[in-house]
Amino acid sequence: MKTTMSFADEISNVMYATGTRGLNSCIQCATCSATCPAADYMDHTPRRLIAMINAGLKDEVLASNTFWTCASCYSCSARCPKEIKPSELMYALKRYSIWHRRYRSRLVGPAFSRRFVRTIMRTGKSYEPGYAPAFIFEGGPVGMVREMRFAMRLMARRRIALVPSRVKRVANFRRMLSRIMPLEGVA
């Protein structure tokens, strides 16, 4: 009897509560890749990524930027003839790679996600300037100037808050989230 889970099984499990069919029902029709607006910027197209998962190429899958390049537009999920919901697969791979600390260190996506979640844990509301450290250094000095200019553009139109806003019952709010999952170490 098989005692260890295959990588495809693991990922299917991380896709809990998504009402999807297992990845092994994929027929490799590439509707997902064809409809994906970000496929050009991925190491592997969504179709190929599914094939790689089913082939057990765990290291190669986790080293790819594919799932961090998904914009969650749900085009693939709407059109997959086997109802696999590839957009949920991308979310599942993001979670898996964060939990296992297996994402590529140079990617902005994981750092941004973790910073975002930490902010919400603290205040209950989003505050854009707080996320800047996750990506502002990415483009070097040129990128930093560019980001500053962008922020000033919005600030001049009073479209960036100078002070973060927060929920009123913030202590209750934090206790509520810690009852779902203590986040130490994950975010």
Next chain:
Amino acid sequence: MKRYAYYPGCSAETVSASYHVSTLETGARLGIEFQEIEDWNCCGATPYTNIDELLAHGLCARNLAIAEKAGLDVVAPCNACFKNLHHANAELKADKDLAEHINFALEADGLHYGGAVNVHHLIHVFVKDVGLDAIKKQVKQPLKGLKVAAYYGCQLVRPDRGDGFDPEAPSYFEDLLKTIGADAVDFPYRLHCCGASLMIANRRAALAMVRDLLRAAVQAKADVIATACPLCQLNLECYQQDVNREFGTKYKIPVLYFTQLMGLAMGIEPRKLGIGTEVVSPQPVLDCVARRPAPAAAAAPAKPAAAPAAVPQTVKAGQP
């Protein structure tokens, strides 16, 4: 008067304040009261689902529980907030164990969610609950001759929610624009993605997606792009200069919220609709409104473009 529990979302306080005020203004004209969800919190956007799905559901559930206490259905003006709240709501209604777990957490804030709430997107409330006929009655200055690209975005239509709104070939946005007298151009990219938070995670990919959208709108000869989502608006408008720099293009097309266009057609003063905070000037839209004869003069047979040419521009356009 119809009442809804209104979920503004974090961007309503800052980057999309104009969407927020124009929603309240147009809603009031249509006899809708948007009662803000008391002490609402962030819907989790996408990053929460990147870290943990239960947490993401928990965040949404708190907002749903507060709305349930007020006995009202939830309306969200943002595509992503709508997607998250709607998705969490469906999951909580379908899965008792999940609801039990989340309710244990909600107790920490003295709340409980029983699953009695429905979640709607703002534009769906306008086209379905209010109805195009009722909207038409409030139109004082039809936006005649204004060519508008109706941009739905992604999460407004996808995933399919089985609520009667077609995810592949919707037409309600165009219908709404026609109702306020505008000309809805044929815009093939209307369901394409604006890049959303990819603007941070993979800037070049997102800029290319925005470029494609802008190109399609310009090719369709649109004067303005109408959106129903703060993130779409931010990416399409505020990053236009970045697109131009990256790809050597020269796009300069205004991007307004559909509520702002509705408000202008209803004769509401532009300033009250948050107009004046754009990065790309919406002047072509305001000029179109200014060219329209005043409601009283509209009865008289057309006297084309005589005096209105001298109408003081921008924010003053709606004043006597």
